Amino acid sequence: MSDFDQMGIVVDWVDACRKGDLATLLDLYADDAQIECTCNGTQRYRGRDELEVYWGPRLSAFSSAGFGLEEIHPVPDGVDLEYSVAGALRIHASFRFSAEGKIDSTLCAPARQNAHHGCAC
Template sequence: MALVVDWLDACRNRDLATLLDLYADNATLECRCGEPKISEGRAGLESYWRQRLDAPAPTAFGLEEIMPTTEGVVLDYLSHEGKPVRIAFSFTRAGKIQATQCLPVADLPQPAAGLQDYAG
């Protein structure tokens, strides 16, 4: 869970280099907040995150809840727009982020749905 807290801190600090260093070289990011988007590798992640860290909302990257799961960690937080989002993290054995999947909390099947219901 410490890596997820570091991830959130890098987002809050708008520190793109530190954020990217938390991901594995071949990491993937699947975002379903609006138009579905999949980003892969450092270049894809940089493109995705650069625009989101450029001018975040004042409430952006606020922690709502963090939950360990059998597959990794689930984080409920406020997006760069200040909207509630759930993101599921999985990790490499070396302790880097391998994959993330995010979805607006409003789109979850039920408010208390666990990662197994969301990230499969």
């Protein structure tokens, strides 16, 4: 059992995405955190610089299109989240955490396979 609030960290992540706040979002991640996105082929990003390259344009799209929290729940080794972009495109994200209470890894994938929608995660 961790001594930090994993659900609270993911809620803070959602808030940073809604606000388009890149600095706050990056601060939630460990220095060597990894994102694996399987929305349009598999892409991996590691470390703050690569996460900034990944998140910068996406946050801009989220703030203009709209970002919604659909589902959030704890899982045995982290938190799973489903969010929507523009009220329709749903993305599933799985978060795992470091012992220091930072996001260590995120895996995102389309929550619903729909060939004409693509992915904004």
